[in-house]
Amino acid sequence: MASTGTPREMDAKLSQLASLAQKDRTAGYLALVSEILARASQDSITDDLQLLVDTVVNQDTVSLAISRQVLTELVKNLDTGHIADHGLRKHIIQGILRVLQPRIVSYEEQVTSLRFQLADLLEAEEEWTEAARVLMGISLDSGSRSLPEDEKFCIYIRIVRLLLEDEDSVQAETYYNRAALLSNSTTNRETQLQFKLCQARINDYARKFLEAAMRYHELSWAADIDEEERKELLSSAVTCAVLAPAGPNRSRVLASLYRDERSCDLPRYNILSKMFLDHILRPAEIQSFEQTLKPHQLAKIAISSNDRLASTVNDEEPSEPSSSKRTGPSTVLDRAVMEHNLLASSKIYNNITFRGLGSLLDLSPAAAETMARKMIEQGRLKGTIDQVDKLIWFCGGKxxxxxxxxxxxxxxxxxxxxxxxxxxxxxxxxxxxxxxxxxxxxxxxxxxxxxxxxxxxxx
Structure with a gap:
């Protein structure tokens, strides 16, 4: 059985190696690395390896050529699974990185390899943000060593993917923008699909639901992706299309999804068909759909001060006890459903009163008028508003x-x-x-x- 090693024994071995000639030291240090990694008892492996790394890196008597060769061999052994225990391997890599950090310029290649290994270990533990931060610490453009553009692109995409797992869309968008500048540097199909998926997810988190729906739908046709994942992408496309602002652009996306023969097998097909056919959505259907949404898709939205003021104007007529007091939508889903029902009502009625529209949308009459006015101003609804008679007249579209x-x-x-x-x-x-x-x-x-x-x- 190999010796367990003690601090005194390790110091003695390092002192003995230091007394050897330069040409013999490399073989001695490499043999010591193999001896430490082969120990049956793992209690002292971390401390002894850190002591060995500190000696070869920080001792002036050890040349840079020897230290790099020793570190390269150590990194290689760690990467090939000489340490089977997951936690021990992570602890060893973190300790070595701490020793190398002050002199990182001299050991960039070894540090980069260790960071990739550590990121893999953290990702396996689902420590997404920590894994992303480890990869962020890799020097991609240094004076002595610069990675090829396709490798930089892959690293950026991996960072984006890890950050999105923890829903850190703000920082993920920063690295996505860096990756976008290098998107033409690779022809690898898998990497390109990951890039497009990151783009769709960032649009989703940024509430650019129309763009996200189009990207998800495009990816759902990729033959390289597993059938179950393609179905999930199609489902995400439907969700984003439902949450997108009502109007002609969303209608085109809804039409594309509705005509996709795969959509009829989705649990969300009912709400998709009702939105495409301009049917009024009922509260029970909305609640069922709401349970399938992710937290960022249920985010609260703020009403601007101008809209709040316009929505709280007192009507000349006394309000009915049963009329709603809401001054606007409270969530992204709430807004999407209200705008859809308003657009659907324009297909049913020639005109509608403020009070009638408010009852349909569960809004106060003034708030219903404000929503209709904004949609007309943005070109998403064709109609006119008669504030004297408190009517909204709907016009046939071109x-x-x-x-x-x-x-x-x-x-x-x-x-x-x-x-x-x-x-x-x-x-x-x-x-x-x-x-x-x-x-x-x-x-x-x-x-x-x-x-x-x-x-x-x-x-």
């Missing part, structure tokens, strides 16, 4: 005109309409024309695929 003009492969068709002075009749006629044009488009697609045959009727 999308209907475009669909009617281009459907059926007719291209740009100029239409002339007679001004009858009856706006609701014109709107009804427009809906009939749009429906007829859509039916014509469906028939043409079916005929092109040979699913139906056109019959010529002779008179």
């Amino acid at each position: 999308e209907e005109d475009d669909a009617q003009g281009k459907a059926g492969g007719l291209g740009e068709v100029e239409h002339t309409t007679e001004d009858t002075g009856a706006p609701f009749t014109r709107r009804w006629d427009m809906q009939i024309r749009t429906t007829a044009a859509n039916v014509e488009t469906i028939v043409q697609h079916l005929a092109a695929k040979g699913l139906i045959q056109t019959t010529i009727v002779s008179v």
Whole structure:
């Protein structure tokens, strides 16, 4: 059995090695490293290795060439699993790094390797932030040693991924921006997918839900990713699309997800279909969806002082006891649902009173008017506000005109309409024309695929 080693014994061995000629010292130190790592008793391994490292690094009698060779061998042995105990190996690496820190410039290669090993150990313990900090300490651009750009890119991406595990999106975005500058430095498919996933998750944490939904959906088609992970990415895309601000851009993303044949197998398909079809969402459906959200997706939102002031203006009419007193949405989900229900109501009603909209959205009448005004100002809702009669008038979108003009492969068709002075009749006629044009488009697609045959009727 190998000796356990004591401080006195270790000092004696190091003194004996110091008396050897320079050409013999390297072999002696390497043999001592092997002897320490081979001990059955692990009680004194950490102290003896630190003493050995301190001797070869800080003693003027040991040349830099010898110390680097000894440290390289020690780092190699640690990396290849000579120390099986997880906690002991971590403790040894941390001790060696403390000794090397004052002279890190002379041992950058060895320190970098030790930091990678320590980060692996911390990641295995799910100490995400600590692992990221260890990697942050690696010198990527020094005068004596500079890593290739593709290696820097991989390190930045790993730091971002670790920080996002602990939901530190602010610091993660800093390192993501550094990685973005090097995104063209690698052709490795796995690394590129990790980069895109980090981009989607950062957008998610930053509440840029529309961009996050598009990135998640794009990744859900990647064949390199496991089927179960792709399903999870698609589910994340649906969640972000639901939380995105209501408007034409979100409608396009919802349409893309709704038409994805894989979406019907998701638990969130019900709320996706209702949002795509512009159905009003009910409280029970919202509560069920809320239970699936992550903490950052349930973040509280603050109402601006101007909106709060506008939402608390007293109505001239006395308020009903049952009317809501809420002056605005309280969470991200709350806002998304209110904006959706407001947009959905514009598809159902020609106009609605402030009080009626407030009852629909669970807001005070003034707060409902404020939400509608902001959406109209931002181009996400087509309509006008009559503050005298306390009405919101909804207008038909230009999308209907475009669909009617281009459907059926007719291209740009100029239409002339007679001004009858009856706006609701014109709107009804427009809906009939749009429906007829859509039916014509469906028939043409079916005929092109040979699913139906056109019959010529002779008179």
